[in-house]
Amino acid sequence: MTRVSYRPLLSTKVTLAHGSGGRETEDIVLNLIVNLVPESLRSVPGGVGLEALDDGAAIPVPGGYMVFTVDSYTVNPPFFPGGNIGSLAASGTINDLLMMGARPVAALDAIVVEEGFEVSKLREITESLIKTLAENxxxxxxxxxxxLPKGQLDKIVVTVAGIGFAKKLILDSNIKPGDKIIVTGPIAEHGALILALQQNLEPKDLVSDAKPLTDLMLPLIEEYGDYIHAARDPTRGGLAMALNDWAEATGTVIVIDEEKIPIREPVRAYTEMLGVDPLTLASEGVALLAVDASKAEEVLQRIHELGYKEARIIGEVKKAERHKGIVLLKSVTGGVRILEPPSGEIVPRIC
Amino acid sequence: MTRVSYRPLLSTKVTLAHGSGGRETEDIVLNLIVNLVPESLRSVPGGVGLEALDDGAAIPVPGGYMVFTVDSYTVNPPFFPGGNIGSLAASGTINDLLMMGARPVAALDAIVVEEGFEVSKLREITESLIKTLAENxxxxxxxxxxxLPKGQLDKIVVTVAGIGFAKKLILDSNIKPGDKIIVTGPIAEHGALILALQQNLEPKDLVSDAKPLTDLMLPLIEEYGDYIHAARDPTRGGLAMALNDWAEATGTVIVIDEEKIPIREPVRAYTEMLGVDPLTLASEGVALLAVDASKAEEVLQRIHELGYKEARIIGEVKKAERHKGIVLLKSVTGGVRILEPPSGEIVPRIC
Known part of the structure; x- marks a missing residue:
């Protein structure tokens, strides 16, 4: 899944769009990181590395793979309905490992905090981080x-490195024409909430969905590992980015039935009011799966049994004809439009 | 090396001292992290984890151990004579793995940057990070x-997670009475430089020592792995913190000949002028080793051959009599004083 082509960076200054998780993030990461690393050092032999642009990296060990991920969490506000930056960091790390087909085993944390931050608040954050890890x-x-000295950081950044073990990897690159696309719950919950909070609204009916998907993914990996061709948690950049990544990386066309995408009414209302497409907003407790067509209904059934009642098949992967690497959105009225990868600022400090 | 006892946190706000790498850092880490983690989850079975407070953690795998480390680099200024935050982050990560007896294998990075940061400067940083990793x-x-939006972060934070492989671990806990203490080069070079820069001085004769110690440590681990009982790179908190950590963790007394500690003249002059003890300042290209007495001279010889000409034996580990877990400093005049672990602010954003 080598990305040879990439757009040059035109901007001379780093912009918020570069951190949004959309197209511009890909631009800056490809220009300033991936393509500066000698090809032989973008992964370890037999492993998965930088070029995959997947949820994590992997190193082969006897019996399988050690899987690794690292993310810096910068969410603002750091406390929000449904969690805080600590539980979010633990959840995101665990989910990144699960999406690679790995059982999460261990984590390391690096916390950077502003001088003057309340110790009691910091303790709430570390307790949530630790509790979420321990429960899993x-x-x-x-x-x-x-x-950092007062004024040099707005509150806190929590970075977590995660380590997992996979007997077999689930890689984005395994997507095949015919695969059904399953989403395991209503999308954009975390993103809509943080966006509303940043606009100083009081979103009483919004709550972050941030949570580890261990109870869902470990059984699925165990029972259907051979049929789940790809898995992603659509965080920054949302469903739109994840689907475009998949289509581009495999040269396929992914066709989605817009009406089948589960979006809760309050999320729809807030995103409409704020003029943001919910398909570009982060979920932090939802998996996007590409499942072999022969088993898709059975897997969906199992997902429902595991308590994820709102999971749905929302589309499928098709062999590209004229255009490859694109995502098509079929609307309720029968119209079809291209779902572009998100670009622009979207929501700063969303995760 | 379980630290059961720890001082309660009295402060209600996070202070710069909590981030200095001295006593207060230990306080906050023990109170808000280590002691909140259930004991069974502070390491993986057979591995090395949180309680060791070592340079890294380890997980057993067939044939040895995978070793892990994560650090957030916040150095200010991010560009300095001898390197930048990118080369520093790569060097520090590599050194942490080496100090555990591991061969560095792979890394993952998480960069958080302020909106408006120059792309050309960011490229310099990522190039240095990547070059340093690739050379090793x-x-x-x-x-x-x-x-982060403009004004919410002063410049940049670079976090690097490192992965290494060790046939056999070098652990602080293996220190034994009789061991000789070797320091592989002049200390406090990085710390004195950053301190001077933060004071807006123009320290023409100071340069950071930040560099990976791969060329030194890989041969030593290979040839003398059984005799090197402990290894540390004395970064934040300097030699004073590293030696106190060792003494406390093993209940020994470490006796150091003050005059034998290599300190370059300009470093001594600047630290005297600025009123800071060089023993509390960070080195970023120096190893502190505790070596079996029977091989100490031979190891020192080999270190010289490997190009580290200023390496010296500076002291030894003794069995505690009345007081245990302390570091004694013998001065040129024959006097002996206790070298306390550093506390207070020391230098913010030193690494």
Whole structure:
């Protein structure tokens, strides 16, 4: 899944769009990181590395793969209905490992906090981080702690590195024409909430969906690992980015029935009011799966049994004809439009 | 090396001292992280975890251990004589793995940058990070990239997670009475430089020592792995913190000949002028080793051969009599004083 082509960086300054998780993030990461690394050092032999632009990286070990991920969480506000930056960081790390087909095993944290931050608040954050890891049987085996002088950081950044073990990897690159696309719950819940909070609204009916998907993914990996061709948690950039990544990486066309995408009414209302497409907003407790057509209904059934009642098949992967690497959205009225990868600022500090 | 006892946190706000790498950092990390993690989840079975407070963590795999480390680099200024935050982050990560007895294999990076940061400067940083990793044959296999709105972060934070492989671990806990303490080069070079720059001085004769110690440590691990009982790179908190950590963790007394500690003249002059003890300042290209007495001279000889000409034996580990877990400093005049672990602000954003 090598991305040879990439757009040059035109901007001379880093913009918020570069951090949005959309097209411009891909631009800056490809220009300033991936393409500066010698090809032989973009992965370890037999592993998965930088070029995959997947949820994590992998190194082969006897019996399978060690899987790794690292993310810096910058969400603002750091406390929100449904969680805080600590539970979010733990959940996101666990989910990234699960999406690679791995059982999460251990984590290390690096916290950078502003001088003057309340110790009680920091404790709430570390407790949530630790509790979320512990509930999912993930050890916290190391870490780092730094303080920036007052005014040099707005509150806190929590970085977590995750380590997992996979007998077999689930890789975006395995997507095949015919695969059904399943989404395991209503989307954009986290993104809509953070966006509303940043606009100083009081979104009483919104709550972050941030949570680890261990209870869902471990059984699925165990029982249907051979049929789940790809898995993603659509965080920054939302469903639109994840689907475009998949289509581009495999040269397929992904066709989605717009009406089948589960979106809760309050999320729809807020995003309409704020003029943002919910398909570009982060979910933090939802998986997007590409499942072999022969097993898709059975897998969906199992997902419902596992408590994810709102999971749905929302579309399928098709062999590209004229255009490849695109996502098509079929509307209720029968019209078809291209779902572009998101670009622009979207929501800063969403995760 | 379980630290059961720890001082309660008295402060209600996070202070710069909590991030200095000295006593207060230990306080906050023990109170808000280590002691909140259920004991069974502070490491994986057979591995090394949180309680060791070592340079890294380890997970057993067939044939040895996978070793992990994560650190957030916040150095200010991010560009300095001898390197930048990118080369520093790569060096620090590589050194943490080496100090555990591991060969560095791969890294993942998470960059958080302020909106408006110059793309050309960011490129200089990522190039340095990547070049330093590549020169040491370390793959960059994944990462994350975020942008904070202007004014919400002073410049940049670079977090690197490192992965290594050790046939046998070098652990602080293996220190034994009789061991000789070797320091591989002049200390406090990085710390004195950053301190001077933060004071708006123009320290023409200071340069950061930040560099990976691969060329030194890989041969030593291979040839003398059984005799090197402990290894540390004395970064935040300097030699004073590293030695106190060792003494406390093993209940020994470490006796150091003050005059034998290599400190370059300009470093001594600047630290005297600025009123800071060089023993509390960070080195970023120096190893502190505790070596079996029977091989200490031979190891020192080998270190010299490997190009580290200023390496010296500076002291030894003794069995505690009345007081245990302390570091004694013998002065030139024959006097002996306790070298306390550093506390207070020392230098913010030193690494």
């Amino acid at each position: 049987n993930v050890a916290l085996i190391g870490g780092d702690f730094k303080v | 044959n370390v793959a960059l296999i994944g990462g994350d990239f975020k942008v």
